[in-house]
Amino acid sequence: MARRQPAPYLAQVRYSIDRLATAARLALDLAWAKAGATAPNPAVGCVLLDAAGDIVAMAAHERAGTAHAEAAAIALCRAKGEIDRVHAAVVTLEPCSHTGRTPPCVDELLTTGAKIILIGAPDPHPRAPGRGFERLKAAGRRVLLFSDLEHKEAHDLARSAARLIEPFACAVTQARPFVTIKTALTADGSMIPPPGQKTFTSDISLIHAHTLRRRADAILTGSGSILADDPSFTVRKVPDHARKQRLLAILDRRHRVPEAYFERAREHGLQPLRYNSLEAAMDDLGARGVLEVLVEAGPTLRRAVITQGLWDEEIIFQQEKTAGAPDHMHIVRRDGTIPFSYESALSLDLLPCR
Numbered sequence: 001m002a003r004r005q006p007a008p009y010l011a012q013v014r015y016s017i018d019r020l021a022t023a024a025r026l027a028l029d030l031a032w033a034k035a036g037a038t039a040p041n042p043a044v045g046c047v048l049l050d051a052a053g054d055i056v057a058m059a060a061h062e063r064a065g066t067a068h069a070e071a072a073a074i075a076l077c078r079a080k081g082e083i084d085r086v087h088a089a090v091v092t093l094e095p096c097s098h099t100g101r102t103p104p105c106v107d108e109l110l111t112t113g114a115k116i117i118l119i120g121a122p123d124p125h126p127r128a129p130g131r132g133f134e135r136l137k138a139a140g141r142r143v144l145l146f147s148d149l150e151h152k153e154a155h156d157l158a159r160s161a162a163r164l165i166e167p168f169a170c171a172v173t174q175a176r177p178f179v180t181i182k183t184a185l186t187a188d189g190s191m192i193p194p195p196g197q198k199t200f201t202s203d204i205s206l207i208h209a210h211t212l213r214r215r216a217d218a219i220l221t222g223s224g225s226i227l228a229d230d231p232s233f234t235v236r237k238v239p240d241h242a243r244k245q246r247l248l249a250i251l252d253r254r255h256r257v258p259e260a261y262f263e264r265a266r267e268h269g270l271q272p273l274r275y276n277s278l279e280a281a282m283d284d285l286g287a288r289g290v291l292e293v294l295v296e297a298g299p300t301l302r303r304a305v306i307t308q309g310l311w312d313e314e315i316i317f318q319q320e321k322t323a324g325a326p327d328h329m330h331i332v333r334r335d336g337t338i339p340f341s342y343e344s345a346l347s348l349d350l351l352p353c354r
Ligand SMILES: NC(=O)c1ccc[n+]([C@@H]2O[C@H](COP(=O)([O-])OP(=O)(O)OC[C@H]3O[C@@H](n4cnc5c(N)ncnc54)[C@H](OP(=O)(O)O)[C@@H]3O)[C@@H](O)[C@H]2O)c1
Pocket: 182, 183, 184, 185, 190, 191, 192, 193, 198, 221, 222, 223, 224, 225, 226, 228, 229, 251, 252, 253, 254, 255, 256, 276, 277, 278, 296, 297, 298, 299, 300, 301, 302, 304
């Protein structure tokens, strides 16, 4: 039987594709942990490897105005005096080639000896499509996508990178936020909690719900939910991003939500805003740089969001009929594409839970 040839991009190195796949996974973990912290910029992670496949440095983009992930990781290498060790750069998004608030990451990468640049997803920004790839290739670097890896996880890694960048892609190509609906259902399929209760899902579902909240730049709700439950919409079950100020969009055409509720929301660190229509809310949130909106509304507003096609993904937590059984959780996509199963979403940090 003929021996399998090593993948051409590994011809000159001593490590296996597993090392690159592990670094890709780690870069995704770093980036997903920052989803919700970086708007209007995308969440990005970067891992730098040496010629033996060992990690030299890793970093994520922390928030707008701070260094991009690649620049932050390279700065860490320089600070340690280890810049000459860099042999491969693994980054979840195509490095930028334009000067914004920070210099182009392509230029930063070209100051290193990185021979392999492994990229999760192309930059969806229409300003210079493919320019990052082209410049790196023109400089003689071997540029690959996660999907090019000859590895069993390549497909899932590429999907996670593509999903990670979706909110940013919505913002730069459609000038609108990515909209996630979070829905809790009783075993009978009702959204209304039993009398005397505000929630009815399991503790694990609540942790996931707060994780979704942390990922969002804005929460969208209706006056009905506020008048019924007086919800605080704060992130409590998981640690929130430092210095995060989330918007709270309240659909309240009849102005039934009292000023005292707005006051309390401000005290909780939220910025509450009242809207008369869903379109006005989505337009304004997009204009404010919101990347992801989490809809936490009752059945009336949820139905309106779905009917008007103003959503992307719905995450449903449904009680099982058997007492004590874990909630059934699933994801539905408006565009009809097949979502990750909830388990693979979790394992790929689509719903990072830490
Ligand atoms: N299971 C869950 O996931 C979940 C989540 C949240 C709440 N809930 C439950 O839902 C119940 C409240 O239900 P709800 O349906 O009254 O709450 P809702 O959907 O949050 O709020 C409905 C209100 O939103 C306002 N609204 C503004 N623009 C709208 C539009 N374009 N379309 C529809 N509504 C618009 C309307 O008031 P105006 O006419 O004054 O504008 C409407 O009465 C509570 O029992 C709460 O516990 C369940």
